[in-house]
Amino acid sequence: MSVSSPGRLRRSRRLSRLTIAPSGWASSAQSRKNSYKNSERSRASPRQAHRSMNELKPRVRFAPSPTGELHVGGARTALFNWLFACKHQGAFILRFEDTDIERNRPELIEPILESLRWLGLLWDEGPYFQSRRTSLYREWAEKLLKESKAYKCYCTPEELEEKRKAALSTKQKPKYDGRCRSLTSQEEQRFLSGERQPALRLKIPESGTITVEDAIRGKVEFDFAELDDFIILRSDGRPTYNFAVVVDDVTMGITHVIRADEHLNNTPKQILIYQAFGYPVPVFAHVPMVLAKDRSKLSKRHGATAVAEFHDRGVLPEALVNYLARLGWSHGDQEIFSTEELIANFSLEAVHPSAAIFDEEKLFWVNQHYLKTGDPKRLGELVRPLLVKLNIMNEAEAQTVLTERLAQIVVLFRERAKTLVELAEPARYLLTDNFSYESEAVQKFLTPEKIALLHGLAEAFVAVEPFTASNLEQAARAYLESQGKALKEIAQPCRVALTGKTVGTGLFETMELLGKERVINRLRRAGL
């Protein structure tokens, strides 16, 4: 299916849509192939050809350009596509828009694949690469040339650039003047014998309007006067973006084009290409942009923008998915959605049409929610690699920590952690002696009088067996009573002696997790 001639496809379009329809979400989920190395060879299996007409399932695609990272805006577009496909048991296709050959490099592609996988946005087909389909585009473009729907343009980029500048300087809309649209055969001969390689331009109607039916925005009308005969094939034979998109969407049987708002202006051009080939247009849905706090386009200068960065900062994939879904989409007053709920309730009509600002605060709140409700063992295992990354212990040491122990830390600390990183940090004083004391805290709480009490407390704990929070509390209260002191008076000094900090979980829970040896040692050492 990756190479079909226009004619062949035209005759069998309906059939070809059927033959590539997936066998349904549940079953295709198991057979997802995420290795892009083999994907160009993948074909629909013959048994899938037996679908009946009314069982037509939607086919959507996510088509990023390989930039080396998946942007949160792109991730949301991918998510909306994926949710739509899941909801309607359709197919979610991944395709890289790399007609610009420079961009076809594994190091620019692999990180995007990785982020999609991490988010759980697995694709049913692809990834496809435009750079590997150039002969297909050429074939399709030549068909338009033969039918006089396109023509050769010999203008050089320099000439065109000059005209564009001239137009802009006189405050005109820069448009191609159609110079090569009707060359005489003599002129054509002259160019043919010359050095210039022609580009191919699409002939567009002189007047009239074209209406885009958008699932999110309704009807949007464009005047042909706003458009010009745009290039579909560059002089070096590579297709331009708008042309490749349409050829791909047609050959891949895409039924719903769900993409970012910035493409709305390209849509009339693309519709013109559909019309030139005589194909029906898919449903378009232009999702609003994701903006930074200052309402400008989200970019590096605004801090973290890539999915991978949030992963590194200790954000859970389900939290990012939940947050991104709620950014521009809603279902009543509900804030927390499981993946199943997202799929069940998603609809393009419920996508809010205005641009949304990416708010890290709320993302972290959602993240904490999943931290608080997630399975402690699973979360504990996610913390393990962070022990090394945060320099708490070395690789070998990190491997020896029991899952149960990590799970305990998770349970104890997740109510005061917004990220996995924050969850891992207390492991420093819990699991090792390699931590520092906050000097301000030491100064304030470890006074001679308190230190004496802590030393006494240490000895009182020697007999505590088993070393549990409740036993410890009992022992501590008994000892303090004998000294005529209240727990309140030594709680903070004790915490500082044990953890180096003034904040943390319940004192006795902390002790239990620290273990008898560490507690007694640290109390005896207090003030030294």
Add this chain to the structure above:
RNA sequence: GUCCCCAUCGACUAGUGGCCUAGGUCAUGGCCCUUUCAAGGCCAAAACACGGGUUCGAAUCCCGUUGGGGACGCCA
């Protein structure tokens, strides 16, 4: 400059002509709980951009203004 999109609390949004004295969530402030910090509970402050219509009635429909965003490439 031209074209296109958008417009409810600081942020995400609910709202589809009367249920709105505009609801929820994040963030903010206060109180409670408390061995600290959180978490949790309660409360508060906080918005229909503006101007015209249409209508008995408008956040909701229409027009304009303003503001924000996007596009105008042999980039994608």
